[in-house]
Amino acid sequence: MSTPTITGPSPSIWVAADAIDRARPRSRQRQLGASDTACERRAAYKFHGWEPTDHVISPASVLGTYTHEGLTTAARKEFGWLVEKKVADATVRGSIDIVQLDRVTARQLPRRLRPRVPADENTVEDIKTRTVYRWDETIRYGATAPELRQVMTYARLLNSGGFADVDGQRVLARLGPIRVERIRLRYICRDNGEEFVQEIPYDPDIAEEAVWWLQRVTETEHPEQARRDFLGPGIDAACDYCPFATACWGAPANGRPVQANLVHDNEDVAKHLADYVAAHRQWSEADKLKRFVRKSVDGTDAGRYGANRLDWSEEEKKEQRPDLRAMIEIFDTLGAPIPTVPDEDRMVKALVTAGLAVPMRTVVKRPSRRIGVSAVRE
Numbered sequence: 001m002s003t004p005t006i007t008g009p010s011p012s013i014w015v016a017a018d019a020i021d022r023a024r025p026r027s028r029q030r031q032l033g034a035s036d037t038a039c040e041r042r043a044a045y046k047f048h049g050w051e052p053t054d055h056v057i058s059p060a061s062v063l064g065t066y067t068h069e070g071l072t073t074a075a076r077k078e079f080g081w082l083v084e085k086k087v088a089d090a091t092v093r094g095s096i097d098i099v100q101l102d103r104v105t106a107r108q109l110p111r112r113l114r115p116r117v118p119a120d121e122n123t124v125e126d127i128k129t130r131t132v133y134r135w136d137e138t139i140r141y142g143a144t145a146p147e148l149r150q151v152m153t154y155a156r157l158l159n160s161g162g163f164a165d166v167d168g169q170r171v172l173a174r175l176g177p178i179r180v181e182r183i184r185l186r187y188i189c190r191d192n193g194e195e196f197v198q199e200i201p202y203d204p205d206i207a208e209e210a211v212w213w214l215q216r217v218t219e220t221e222h223p224e225q226a227r228r229d230f231l232g233p234g235i236d237a238a239c240d241y242c243p244f245a246t247a248c249w250g251a252p253a254n255g256r257p258v259q260a261n262l263v264h265d266n267e268d269v270a271k272h273l274a275d276y277v278a279a280h281r282q283w284s285e286a287d288k289l290k291r292f293v294r295k296s297v298d299g300t301d302a303g304r305y306g307a308n309r310l311d312w313s314e315e316e317k318k319e320q321r322p323d324l325r326a327m328i329e330i331f332d333t334l335g336a337p338i339p340t341v342p343d344e345d346r347m348v349k350a351l352v353t354a355g356l357a358v359p360m361r362t363v364v365k366r367p368s369r370r371i372g373v374s375a376v377r378e
């Protein structure tokens with residue numbers, strides 16, 4: 001049996017994953033997509049055809065892509081749902097994760113394209129992955145504003161023009177406009193696979209708001225006229241992995257964070273300080289209220305209360321203290337006088353002066369209880 005040859009340290013597998021991800025057609029597209037409706041400035045760079053200035057490998061987003069591919073393939077094979085279908089109009093394009101047709105619409109298609117279980121109303125589904133850190137917020141608040149704009153845009157495009165007439169879906173395009181009545185957002189936790197499904201009716205107002213949002217981007221003459229919707233690298237993850245981060249914020253100067261590039265004169269400082277004071281006021285009011293609640297429920301057992309779950313966790317605190325008994329033994333061995341009433345501070349000082357190590361012991365302090373409040377799923 002031949003022995004594999006190791007020619008050097010193993011490269012990170014993310015380098016390969018990233019290369020594949022960058023080669024995908026969507027990574028090269030410049031036309032605005034429904035998923036570009038999160039940051040106005042970023043959409044503007046894309047719309048004006050700027051070349052990306054940054055490239056950061058995002059394992060989280062690559063994992064999200066893999067999860068998407070695996071789950072949509074499974075849904076297509078097992079449920080017969082339509083997956084990764086293209087929609088577009090003159091301004092925006094999109095690729096819908098899943099469309100589950102109702103019985104009446106599905107009957108107009110060849111049998112191979114009909115869902116095994118039709119929906120009771122035509123449904124557009126978008127799959128999102130989340131880390132466990134954002135899971136509580138996901139269950140509590142559901143879809144974010146950009147996520148709603150994205151999925152409502154898909155539904156609007158299907159409602160108005162149907163599936164795009166492109167290779168691989170010509171039969172679907174012949175159906176014409178599809179009346180979509182339901183939106184489904186399926187959240188998958190990347191850390192433990194937990195699943196949370198939010199279903200809501202199609203909302204033409206949000207779809208209209210998304211049209212207006214995109215229109216504002218297309219009306220700019222330069223990306224800098226578009227608003228930054230995030231607070232920059234080191235604060236918002238969207239900026240940490242943004243391909244236009246340097247174009248947007250500039251390079252760090254004198255080792256300072258890039259946000260410092262926005263401050264040019266005293267007027268800028270004054271404006272930022274006013275923001276700081278306003279934010280601090282809100283934070284301090286909120287913090288007072290949290291401390292009030294913490295004290296109010298001090299005698300309450302852990303458990304479910306309305307829409308929330310109360311948990312208590314205890315944190316043991318350990319610290320190193322001089323070990324008096326061991327110090328007495330050292331003093332005894334050295335024949336040094338031991339204070340009749342042992343004086344810890346004096347003994348420590350004497351050992352340090354004599355160049356001897358101060359014996360230490362670990363003291364466990366009474367644990368303090370920490371409150372935890374998390375969302376409860378219905």
Ligand code: SF4
Nearest residue numbers: 039042228239242248
């Ligand atoms: S760096 Fe942040 S604010 Fe700037 S374009 Fe990118 S996402 Fe938007």
